[in-house]
Amino acid sequence: MNHDPHRPAANSASLSGEDAYRRLHALGLVGLRRNMCIAASRPAGMCERCKIACPHACLTIGESGPTLEPTACSACGMCAAACPTGALSVDGVTLPTHVPAQGLVLACERSRAATDAPVLRLACLGALAVNDWLRLTIAAGDAPIRVADDGACAGCSNAPSHEAPWRSTLEIARRALSEAGMLPNRLPVAMTPDALPNSNRSNTAIAELPIEGRRRFFAGLSRSLASAISQAATGERVSSSAAGAQARRHASVAAHRGAETRVLLQHIASSSGQPHPRSALLPALMASDACRAHGACSRACPTGALHLETGHDDGQARLQFDAWLCVDCGACARICPSYALDHQPRAWRPFADVPVVLATIRQSECERCGALFDAHEDEALCERCRKTENLARAGFALFSRQHRDTPAVPEGP
Template identity: 30%
Template sequence: MSRAYPQFLASRCARYRYRYSACSRCADACPHEAIALSDEGAALDPARCQNCVLCVSACRTGAWESESYVPVETLRRAIRQTQFSFACAPSGLPADAVVPCLGAIDAATLAYLARRRIAVTLHGSSRCEGCAHAPCGAEQLALNLDACSTLATAAAPPDAAWLAPVLADDARPKREPKDAGFAAGRRQLFRRLIGRGVDELADAADPADPAESPPAVPDKAIRAGAYALPEQRELLQIVCERRDGQHVEVPLHDALPLMALKLRAGCTVCEACFRACPTGAIRIEESPSDWQLRFDADRCVACGVCMEVCQPRVLEAVPAFDARPEQPPRVLLALAKQRCARCDRHFVSAAPAETCPVCRDDEDAFAAIFG
């Protein structure tokens, strides 16, 4: 197995795209504290890294890649067989594919193989407790298996049972009690998506209150980058397709790069969500007379950076949603363009206004200089 360390692609990272993002998925998944986070993204310490590649599977946006485990190459081998086995490298057990850690096999890969009715066996989970990658590897494995089960319940037609992956020797990774694990997972997901502490949100002013305008995001806080759609998300488009046309109702899950958004009243039309999105899931479409903010669920990976960058906090994740692919983009907000009384340019504003933002800025600057 290659000892090439995971490589970081900054332009895909939520922390790079939005300087104040609180995303820490890769660092949380690393059992060796080898990842340092900053407002430039993340950096790997090779002296600490043990090549478990849990950071790769944990990242929503595909900001981490590794030569040690390339899921697509493994899938090409697996789909030619009716049975396929994985084993983790620390266990030393033989298998069709040896991976750095069983937790690195993401939920999308497991669900895709289950959808194709390939009998998958996972070897090595009985040795998780004493592994150098514990407890993160076992926790991630349990989360991915739970996500695979969730997808099977939602997406599998009644006449096409999936072949769920099986842990060899009936050994299962330890998990918290169901209720406690559910609550803890939801709390972590909430903080990760919103990017603030619960107490801070409780004390915040009502974002829809017009009397108090939220601060604008500084221009330098959002960095441009090419759109990229991770392989996990592309696999889930296949997994969530139903030939019978029925809805695929999927709940928000911390191991699935799936999400749907809704927009409450109070949007300031700052377009920060559009500029920060690393996959192009949020788009703006304009005509000479109209402006629309659109959401394409097929491109959303649930990184949550759009909700972090939204200063009025009016973008929200939907708890459960239809995950079928190729649904038309939803219009979150549509506005008619206005014409500036001073410069005669068209502009968009959340409320009726006489002048455009450029002219208002000029007026404010003139007043500040000359009084």
């Protein structure tokens, strides 16, 4: 694997502290943007996608986030592909900014497939996330994107189950592109060596393809995700509603990957003559009438996908959910004190461009503390103040009973 010359250095002047890309270990090729990592900013165990995806068990999750054992790491990049926010990346995993008219063949370093088409070789094709396939397809235009499927994964240590680790991701990308209106002949496709263009020639030369690092291709991603993707991939601006959702995530992990997917699919749909994709792979969240606007769910959400809006002139609170920022952790449903939330994992659902309102709750001002709360009937106190008052009453009643039941001390000898 070659070092990516366009990757910002750890001491770059443009990035510092939690925003900077830093290698997990000086001898390894895996790097992290800590401000985008759920495991580095939330309770241990909330996210272990990278650890689970690693075929060599060289990643561990501690209180400060992932750590790497470099001697076991093969730099396959599957940890980065599995990261729900895009916090992890691997040096050497790069994408082209331009695809020649004859198309592009993707192959792993173990593959011996021969072709006259330009070839992009990676340590493992499992390093490509869905967004990588979407970007490649946009960069290719009408040129074909092919994958050399020669069975090399069956004997590779990066595929302990002997299944190609890239296949399921490619199928998701193909389905997403189809839902966005892309024609079947433009979809990336896996092909056997015999089916590759001119692969029957034994002395064919593999063309050199100019490659540019993905971080330079999407320059400014850490500063302004929406505008960077719009300018680099689409030339358009995202809707004000999407920008508003970005602005509301003050203390949340930056979920760049989900927001990026939405913009890329919208661009592909627009190029295909559709107003938006028909469906997308999204989680779902539903709220029952038991929701009382505690706000515990939105505080637990690591990416700001769940947001409680209060202070409206109509005296109502609105619980909003942006499925594109959701990373399927389920923390909101587990922590809800009213058991009002039902989280459902990712499935193909109708495309959602803006956050949806899960619940609208009428609020009143607590007479004791002034906090806004969901008032049922004639309640004058919020739940916290009611509990405090009930506890005080119970304590006073217990004290009174003990005092009443204590026999009087007789006077005199």
